[in-house]
Amino acid sequence: MRHIISMLLENEPGALSRVIGLFSQRNFNIETLNVAPTEDPTMSRLTVTTNGDERIIEQITKHLNRLIDVIKLVDLTEGAHIERELMLVKVKAQGSARDEVKRTADIFRAQIVDVTPSIYTVQITGDANKMDAFLQAVTPLGVLEVARTGVSGIARGDKVLSI
Amino acid sequence: MLARFLKDEGVEYIYGYPGGAALHIYDALFRQDDVKHILVRHEQAATHMADGYARASGKPGVVLVTSGPGATNAVTGIATAYMDSIPMVVLCGQVASHLIGEDAFQETDIVGVTRPIVKHSFSIRHPSDIPTVLKKAFYIASSGRPGPVVVDIPKDMTAPTERYEYVYPRKVKLRSYNPVSRGHTGQIRKAVELIMSARRPVIFAGGGVITGRASEALTALAHRLNIPVITSLMGLGAFPQNDPQSLGWPGMHGSYESNMAMHNSDLVLGVGVRFDDRVTNNVTRFCPDARIVHIDVDPSSISKTVHADVPIVGAADNVLNEMLNQIGQRTEAQEPLDEWWETINAWREERRGKLYEPAAAGEPLKPQQVVEAVHRVTHGDAYVVTDVGQHQMFAAQYYKFNQPNRWISSSGLGTMGFGLPAAMGIKLNYPDEHVVLFTGEGSFQMMMQELSTCKQFGIPVKIVNLNNASLGMVRQWQDLNYKSRHAHSYMESLPDFEKLIEAYGFKAITVRTPEELEPALEEAFRSKDELVFLDIHVDPREHVYPMQVPQGAMCDMLLSKTERT
Numbered sequence: 001m002r003h004i005i006s007m008l009l010e011n012e013p014g015a016l017s018r019v020i021g022l023f024s025q026r027n028f029n030i031e032t033l034n035v036a037p038t039e040d041p042t043m044s045r046l047t048v049t050t051n052g053d054e055r056i057i058e059q060i061t062k063h064l065n066r067l068i069d070v071i072k073l074v075d076l077t078e079g080a081h082i083e084r085e086l087m088l089v090k091v092k093a094q095g096s097a098r099d100e101v102k103r104t105a106d107i108f109r110a111q112i113v114d115v116t117p118s119i120y121t122v123q124i125t126g127d128a129n130k131m132d133a134f135l136q137a138v139t140p141l142g143v144l145e146v147a148r149t150g151v152s153g154i155a156r157g158d159k160v161l162s163i
Numbered sequence: 164m165l166a167r168f169l170k171d172e173g174v175e176y177i178y179g180y181p182g183g184a185a186l187h188i189y190d191a192l193f194r195q196d197d198v199k200h201i202l203v204r205h206e207q208a209a210t211h212m213a214d215g216y217a218r219a220s221g222k223p224g225v226v227l228v229t230s231g232p233g234a235t236n237a238v239t240g241i242a243t244a245y246m247d248s249i250p251m252v253v254l255c256g257q258v259a260s261h262l263i264g265e266d267a268f269q270e271t272d273i274v275g276v277t278r279p280i281v282k283h284s285f286s287i288r289h290p291s292d293i294p295t296v297l298k299k300a301f302y303i304a305s306s307g308r309p310g311p312v313v314v315d316i317p318k319d320m321t322a323p324t325e326r327y328e329y330v331y332p333r334k335v336k337l338r339s340y341n342p343v344s345r346g347h348t349g350q351i352r353k354a355v356e357l358i359m360s361a362r363r364p365v366i367f368a369g370g371g372v373i374t375g376r377a378s379e380a381l382t383a384l385a386h387r388l389n390i391p392v393i394t395s396l397m398g399l400g401a402f403p404q405n406d407p408q409s410l411g412w413p414g415m416h417g418s419y420e421s422n423m424a425m426h427n428s429d430l431v432l433g434v435g436v437r438f439d440d441r442v443t444n445n446v447t448r449f450c451p452d453a454r455i456v457h458i459d460v461d462p463s464s465i466s467k468t469v470h471a472d473v474p475i476v477g478a479a480d481n482v483l484n485e486m487l488n489q490i491g492q493r494t495e496a497q498e499p500l501d502e503w504w505e506t507i508n509a510w511r512e513e514r515r516g517k518l519y520e521p522a523a524a525g526e527p528l529k530p531q532q533v534v535e536a537v538h539r540v541t542h543g544d545a546y547v548v549t550d551v552g553q554h555q556m557f558a559a560q561y562y563k564f565n566q567p568n569r570w571i572s573s574s575g576l577g578t579m580g581f582g583l584p585a586a587m588g589i590k591l592n593y594p595d596e597h598v599v600l601f602t603g604e605g606s607f608q609m610m611m612q613e614l615s616t617c618k619q620f621g622i623p624v625k626i627v628n629l630n631n632a633s634l635g636m637v638r639q640w641q642d643l644n645y646k647s648r649h650a651h652s653y654m655e656s657l658p659d660f661e662k663l664i665e666a667y668g669f670k671a672i673t674v675r676t677p678e679e680l681e682p683a684l685e686e687a688f689r690s691k692d693e694l695v696f697l698d699i700h701v702d703p704r705e706h707v708y709p710m711q712v713p714q715g716a717m718c719d720m721l722l723s724k725t726e727r728t
Contacts, residue, residue: 010339013286014274025279055466062463068283068303071339163338 002031003057004083004153006047007064007073008161011037015069019046022067028052028060032085032128032150043071043163049128049151071163080156083127086149088113089135092142093120101141108134119144127151164293164329165254165321170197171331172301174225176216176591177201177254178209182229183269184256187321189227201591201620204612206233208584210240211610214249215585216592218571219546221374223250223304224588230256230318231269235276239578241311242280246575247397248374250309252300257286259319274315282310287320291327298332307342308461309374342460346477346485354432354456354473355489359497361430361454363506364390367413370397370574371435371459373567377479378402381434384483387490389500391507393421395436396574400564405543410507413717414442416556416707419728420510426450426718427506433457435479438469439575448716458482514722518560519705522677527702530554530629533680534561537599537627540684545597546571546589548624550582550606553635556707558601580609586624587617597691600626604657605634614667623694625687631703632657639706643721660698671696 009015016035023030028050035046050060057075064070076083093101094117101120105112110124124134128151135143155161165188169177178201181189192200203209206228213224228237234255244251258267274284283303285296293316300312358364372381372394378401385392385408392402393410402409411418413425425431431453436442438457443449446468457464457471458479465474475482521532534557537545547562548571549555555572564570571589573581582602590598607628617624637652664671672683674697687695709720712727721727 014278014284017275018278021278055470059463059467062465066461066463068337068340 001053001057002049002051002077004047004049004076004081004151005061005064005073006045006076006153006161008038008071008163009035009044009046010069010071011042011044012069015044016046018067018069019048019064022063023048023050023060026059026063028056032148034150034152047150047152072161074155074161076153076155079159081153082156083151083153084125085128085131085151086123086125087131087134088147089122089124089138090144091120091122091138092118092144094118097141101138104134104137108137110134164290164327165297165316166191166195166198167329168294168297168331169225170195172297174198177225177227178203178212178588179227180206180209180229180233182231182233182256184230184258184318185227185233187318187323188254188256188316190323191321200227201616203584203616205610206236207240207580208610208613208616210237210244210251210253211578211581211584212588212591213251214240214244214581215548215571215588217244217249217251218247218585219568219589220592221250221376221568223252223301223309226251226253228253228255229269230258230273231271233269234273235271238277238280241277241313243573243576243578243581244311245280245282247573248309248370249311250305251311252297252304253311253313255313255315257315257317260288260317261319263317274313277313280311281313284313284315286315287317290320290322290325293320294329295332295335298335299337302335303337303340307340308371308464343476344478344481346458346475346482348485350473350475351482351485352489354475355486355493357430357454357456357473358388358390358432358486359490359493359495362498362500363428363503364388364430364432364500365410365424365428366390366392367395367425367431367433367436368392368398368401369395369434369436372398372401372479373435375435375460375479377434377483378567380480380483380487382406384487387487388497389504390432391424391504393425395442396559396572398436399559399570400567403565404563405565412559415444415711416560416709417442418560419514419709419720419722420507422709422711422717422720423510424507426716428453430454430456433459433471434483435459437464437467440468442717443469444711444717444719445714450717517723518708522702524677526677528674528677528680528699529705530557530631530701531561531705532677533627533629533699533701534558534601536680536684537601538562540688541597541599544569545599546586546593548572548582548586548589548598548600550600550602551577551579552603552606553631553639553705553707554601554603554606554629556636557629560707579606582606583610583613583624583626586626587613587622590622590624591620595691597688598624600624602626602628603635604628604630604632604654604660611663614664614669617694618667618669623692626694626696628660628696628698629701630657630660630698631701631705633703635703635705636707638703642706643710660696664696669694669696671698674699
C-alpha cells in the first residue's frame with residue numbers, strides 16, 4: 001500500500017542524505033520526495049511517499065526514527081489528511097490543440113502560466129491522481145516536459161506535527 | 164581543546180595513526196601527559212583495539228586517524244563495531260575547510276563513506292564547537308543502543324594559532340534523541356502473564372543484556388522462574404554457563420539442546436537480541452509453537468525478522484527488574500515446568516560425550532580439545548578474544564563463560580583480523596588479567612603487523628593459533644556444499660611462525676601432538692607479563708558441529724559427519 005510519511009528533520013548538512021541513504025541501504029523504495037525549511041529555520045519538513053506492506057512501513061518508520069537528525073515523524077496515511085502536489089507541464093499548443101489545452105486546463109482548474117506561439121506551460125495542483133489524470137488527458141496533444149514537486153501533505157483537523 | 168576534552172571526558176588511551184590532516188591534534192597530544200596515544204601499524208587495528216576495550220569495559224573506545232587513507236582504513240573496524248552495537252568515537256582528520264570538495268591531497272568524504280555504518284556522524288564547522296560536538300559524540304555512542312560515531316575535523320579547526328575559551332560541557336541535550344529506559348508497564352504485565360502460563364518457556368538473552376548491564380536481573384528472573392536460559396553468541400556470559408539452567412547458545416553452530424529447546428518452546432522471552440539469520444535459520448519455520456516476547460532498547464530491532472507478540476521497548480535492566488517486581492506481587496502460581504526440564508535433560512543426555520573424539524597419542528590434535536585445555540589452564544576466567552572462522556566457533560562452544568564482558572568476538576560482521584588488536588586493547592587496560600586470543604593462521608595474517616605495536620608498548624597477550632593450514636570454515640562449506648572442491652581455502656606458503664614471532668622478540672611454542680599440549684600451555688600461561696604465541700597444529704579435516712541444515716528449522720542439524728536430526 002502507498003504511504004505518505006512526513007517528518008521534521010534537523011536543517012543540517014548531510015541530514016537529507018541520511019534519510020535517502022537509509023531507504024537504499026535497507027532496500028525500501030521512495031516514490032516521491034519533497035523537502036523544504038519550515039517556519040523554524042533550524043528544521044526542514046521532508047515528505048516521502050513509499051510502498052510496502054504493514055511490516056515494511058513499520059520498519060521504515062522505526063529506522064527513520066532511529067536517525068538522530070529525524071526529530072519527529074508521522075505516517076499521514078494513517079488518518080485523514082490533505083495531500084498536494086504541484087506540477088508544471090509544457091504542452092504543444094498549435095492550431096486546434098491550442099483551444100483544447102486551454103479547455104482541459106480549465107476543467108482541471110489548472111492555470112496557464114507561460115505562453116509562446118507554440119507552447120502553453122500549465123501549472124496544476126492537487127493529489128497524485130489528479131496529476132496523472134491531467135497528464136493522461138493532454139498526452140495525445142503532445143507533452144514536451146513535466147516537472148512535479150512530489151507529494152507534500154498535512155493531517156486534517158487538530159493534529160499538528162511540531163516539537 | 165580536543166586534548167583537554169578527552170582528558171576531561173576521562174579518556175585514558177586513544178588508538179591511532181598520525182598523518183597530515185591530524186598533525187595539529189598530534190602536536191597537542193604530544194604536549195600533555197593525561198591521554199596516552201597508542202600507535203598502531205594500520206588504522207584498522209586502532210578501531211579494533213578501541214572496540215576490544217569497549218566490549219570489555221562497556222565504555223566507548225576512542226580512535227584518532229588522519230584524512231583520506233587513514234580514515235578509509237578505519238572503515239572495516241567502524242562497520243564491525245556498528246554490527247555489534249559497540250560504543251566507539253572515531254576522530255578523523257580532514258583537509259582544511261577551504262579545500263573540501265576539491266579532491267585535495269588525502270581528501271575523502273569520510274562522513275559520506277561511513278554513513279550506513281555509524282550511529283551518527285559530525286563535521287566540525289567551527290573550532291569553538293569542538294567540546295560540544297565531542298560531548299554529543301560520546302553521549303550518542305554510549306547511550307541507548309550503542310554504536311560508533313565519526314567526527315570529521317578539518318585541519319583548520321584545530322589550528323594552534325587560534326585560541327578559544329574552553330569549557331567542558333557536563334551535559335548535552337539533543338531534541339531529536341531521547342533513548343527510552345523504562346518499559347511500558349502494561350506491556351510488561353502482558354509479558355508476565357504469558358511467561359507465567361507458559362509450559363515450555365525459554366529465555367533468549369543477547370548482547371543487549373551485557374551492554375545494558377542486566378546480567379544480574381536476568382539471572383535473578385531466570386532463577387525465580389526456573390526457566391532455561393539460552394544466550395546468543397553476543398550474549399555469552401550474560402548468564403553463567405556453569406549454571407544448570409544454562410543451555411548454551413543457539414543457531415548455526417549452537418548446542419543441540421539449545422536449538423531443540425528453542426524450536427519446541429511455547430514461549431521465547433527475547434532480551435536484547437535481534438533474532439538474526441544465523442540464529443533463526445529459515446525464519447518461516449522458526450519456533451512454530453512459540454509466542455514471542457521481545458525486550459529491546461531499539462524499537463527497530465523488534466519485529467524486524469521475527470514478529471513479536473508482545474514488544475517491549477526499554478532498557479533490559481529496567482524491564483527485567485519491573486518483571487521481577489510484578490511477579491512478586493502476583494498471587495496465581497506459575498505453570499509447573501518439570502516435564503519441560505525432563506525433555507530438555509533428555510536432549511542433553513542424547514549428545515553427552517558425543518561432541519567430538521579427542522585425539523589419541525600421536526594423532527593430530529583436535530581444535531576442540533585445545534580450547535578445553537586452555538579453559539582448564541586459565542580457570543575459565545580469562546578474557547577470550549577470537550578472530551573469525553572455525554576456531555571462533557570452537558572457542559565459543561568449548562570455553563565456558565560465567566561472567567559478562569569476557570567473550571570478545573566479531574559476531575555480526577565476522578571480521579577476520581579483529582582478534583589480535585582487540586585482545587591488545589583489552590590487555591592494555593586490564594594488565595593483570597589473562598587475555599587469550601584464539602585465532603587461525605588465516606585471520607592472524609590479516610593483522611599480524613600489530614606484533615610490532617605489542618613490542619613498542621609492551622602488550623603481553625597470549626595467542627593460540629589453531630593452525631590447520633587452511634581456511635577451515637570455508638573448507639567445511641566446500642566439503643558440504645561443493646563436493647570438497649577446495650577453491651582457495653588452503654594456505655600455501657605459510658610462514659614459519661616460530662621464526663616470525665621470534666623476529667619481533669617474542670616467545671613462540673609449536674605444538675603438534677596431544678602430549679605436547681598441556682606442558683606448552685602451562686609454560687605459556689605461567690606469567691601474565693609475557694607475550695607467547697602458541698602455534699598449535701590441529702586436524703584440518705575437523706568440521707564444526709552441530710550445524711544447522713540450510714533453509715531448515717532450528718532443530719534441523721547435522722550432528723557430525725554421519726549423523727543428522
